[in-house]
Amino acid sequence: MGKKSQAQAQVHLQEVKELGRSYIDKVQPEVEELEPTPSGPGQQVAEKNELGRLQYSLDYDFQTGQLLVGIVQAEGLAALDIGGSSDPYVRVYLLPDKRRRHETRVHRQTLNPHFGETFAFKVPYVELGGRVLVMAVYDFDRFSRNDAIGEVRVPMSSVDLGRPVLAWRELQAAPREEQEKLGDICFSLRYVPTAGKLTVIVLEAKNLKKMDVGGLSDPYVKVHLLQGGKKVRKKKTTIKKNTLNPYYNEAFSFEVPCDQVQKVQVELTVLDYDKLGKNEAIGRVAVGAAAGGAGLRHWADMLANPRRPIAQWHSLRPPDRVRPPPAP
Structure with a gap:
């Protein structure tokens, strides 16, 4: 050329x-945009731990050996964008395997997204008890690292999969990335x-x-x-x-x-x-x-x-x- x-x-x-x-x-945002003041939304979220909550469903298909995870909706999510909203999506995986993961679509400018998406994990039923389901909610940002709003962790040993499960759970602060x-x-x-x-x-x-x-x-x-x-x-x-x-x-x-x-x-x-x-x-x-x-x-x-x-x-x-x- x-x-x-x-x-x-x-x-x-x-x-x-x-x-x-x-x-x-x-x-290259302004410094004020990166560090919220003590009276800003970021500080309020940290004090009250109001990260929002997530509704999900669980079912196990014994014929195909698949765990079906439904991400139904979220409400009251923390606002991480400067305009007072977020662009949330959910990442789903089964620990200890973080490589096999699924993600929902991004929902623009909302703190109460309706996802309505279901993902399948092929796992033998006898192995499910040693797995932990993680549903992590992120705020999508095209021009920087996506911020974690919070997550729900469900030890599969605590779930009765004899019948479908539909539940709400409060989001907890996500741990720092180990990688x-x-x-x-x-x-x-x-x-x-x-x-x-x-x-x-x-x-x-x-x-x-x-x-x-x-x-x-x-x-x-x-x-x-x-x-x-x-x-x-x-x-x-x-x-x-x-x-x-x-x-x-x-x-x-x-x-x-x-x-x-x-x-x-x-x-x-x-x-x-x-x-x-x-x-x-x-x-x-x-x-x-x-x-x-x-x-x-x-x-x-x-x-x-x-x-x-x-x-x-x-x-x-x-x-x-x-x-x-x-x-x-």
């Missing part, structure tokens, strides 16, 4: 507009259906894991286009030296016909460049129709807004926990 075409492909941050607020406003933080990456997606063109703009990353002895890293990003679980195209950014908060604003385009856009996946891997040894992966994210959670939401928002760049922050995950979709 020549210098002229590279310049045309790049997008300035102020041009990446998002729902109601600009990218810069969301990524080591790898950092976050912000990128935009843009799809032009008439041209069959998918553009990925790697904007920046922040709080990356320290990989070098000196306490910094030399990060760069690999962008792979996958089809049928196989990597078919590869691009990469420039290397940024001695930083854990690199800024890129580099654009990459892929030809993806309309009839293939639901069959591909984009995988972004942040690596630490090592001049003498092997480049080590810091973390990875995937977006696409077969991705889950934030990766699926970002892809769906891109398709719902053709020809418009949609930017979003994603938390990096360990590379071995981001698996390509199986071939059809």
